[in-house]
């Protein structure tokens with residue numbers, strides 16, 4: 301595949317042949333979507349890389365056909381405790397319980413889903429209002445999530461609102477529609493060098509990344525990490541001789557100002573370049589439908605082998621001499637398991653008492669050091685779709701250097717103008733911090749003022765304003781952050797420690813995968829550990845894969861295995 305690809309014009313080659321993953325936070329109105337890893341390409345090109353392992357043939361088969369049954373090989377079934385009922389914990393629990401293990405999922409709150417958090421009208425919970433967490437899914441690039449949403453649960457999906465030329469870019473006090481910003485990149489008066497003029501920020505960025513792409517094609521991902529992991533986005537762009545003004549222009553317009561000092565390797569893995577026609581999706585009536593399906597799935601597994609204990613936070617994980625593990629809940633009750641899976645964020649897990657502590661020294665270090673960023677979302681509700689009626693914006697997003705940073709409009713058509721929810725401010729990293737110091741009412745008022753600064757023809761939007769709702773992920777005691785975003789050296793030094801198991805205590809969650817900031821990463825980590833527990837339980841994973849696993853799967857369906 302690589303040789304075929306190499307005959308294309310470089311950028312085309314980049315879009316079509318690479319497997320880089322875009323993080324959810326980097327979609328901006330000036331950019332479209334990069335190209336996600338084709339698993340077969342990764343496998344062919346990256347046999348030994350950890351990223352390739354995330355999409356190994358065996359793991360893809362597990363996502364389709366499940367794990368081999370533990371009872372097929374006499375008493376290899378385990379008692380498994382899972383801490384955390386987010387996407388990772390639920391999926392891991394379902395896979396293991398379906399394979400015959402007995403799974404108990406401990407969830408600290410009174411609901412499952414974690415960072416999949418749909419906001420509904422409190423007076424009418426059937427009324428969908430918006431998403432505070434995961435909001436869009438590039439299903440064609442996220443095979444594990446695609447398998448769940450489209451194949452396993454057959455959920456109704458709808459396209460996430462696509463970029464709109466009529467939305468705005470407001471930078472350096474200059475307001476333009478997105479179309480003009482694209483067609484006249486010098487309009488914002490950045491003091492770029494002569495050779496940089498006339499280029500869009502995306503073009504400047506993709507040109508600067510050519511050196512890394514060359515490293516990739518010559519030596520694969522491990523060569524990229526070896527050569528570039530010590531560089532931040534800022535120092536790499538300097539190294540490529542970009543002017544300060546060009547670096548600032550790239551960072552502001554791509555919404556990555558707060559990521560300038562994060563790792564360039566993370567940025568490249570998470571690349572977001574134009575020219576892909578890949579679509580983003582959301583689940584009709586709310587992404588929490590996925591969580592509901594998973595909870596129902598867990599409950600439906602025979603013999604109560606998958607149970608969820610809500611409002612049951614765990615605070616201690618103790619390795620016992622018997623090789624069992626004791627979990628202690630906040631109210632002091634204990635339960636003993638053969639295997640434990642920690643499925644919380646690292647910022648939560650580092651407060652757990654892991655005993656004996658000396659066995660977890662490297663784990664604590666990794667949990668403390670991994671770069672975890674904040675995010676705030678502020679939703680505003682309107683009873684007239686003024687953005688469509690008055691500004692001709694039917695979706696997409698606006699970008700600005702105002703504190704609100706990005707605005708996302710709901711998909712709107714001419715026969716549906718009776719209002720909706722605006723994601724009126726979406727901030728990440730340091731940009732989220734200022735919002736956290738404000739009361740919700742002050743934050744909402746400030747957002748309205750900044751919206752009016754951008755939508756000058758719609759200062760009457762206050763007449764249609766129905767209220768707002770604020771979510772700061774760093775202030776959520778059960779997550780304490782939004783997602784992992786690595787800084788220089790962390791890919792080299794920390795990734796192994798983050799995902800490493802300690803005895804039969806395993807760690808999953810978005811931060812332990814390479815797909816940071818996406819539900820896909822949570823699912824991928826769940827499959828990794830479900831596979832590891834299968835191997836640890838000495839259950840042979842059939843090497844002829846699909847066929848044998850299908851046989852086992854059929855046995856379960858026919859009920860003859862139990």
Ligand SMILES: Cc1cc2nc3c(=O)[nH]c(=O)nc-3n(C[C@H](O)[C@H](O)[C@H](O)COP(=O)(O)OP(=O)(O)OC[C@H]3O[C@@H](n4cnc5c(N)ncnc54)[C@H](O)[C@@H]3O)c2cc1C
Pocket residue numbers: 324383384385386387388389406407408409411412413414415416432433434435436437612613614615643644645648675676677773778779781782783808809810811816817818819820821822
């Ligand atoms: C603002 C934002 C936007 C995002 N946008 C997207 C997007 O558009 N698309 C996308 O695919 N992804 C997106 N993501 C990322 C995605 O939501 C996460 O990667 C994914 O949901 C993480 O799942 P998880 O299971 O790893 O962790 P979590 O969802 O955090 O689950 C951990 C669970 O552990 C529980 N818990 C905490 N403490 C304890 C305890 N002591 N005992 C027991 N349980 C405990 C928590 O309550 C929680 O339910 C976004 C995330 C954020 C924050």
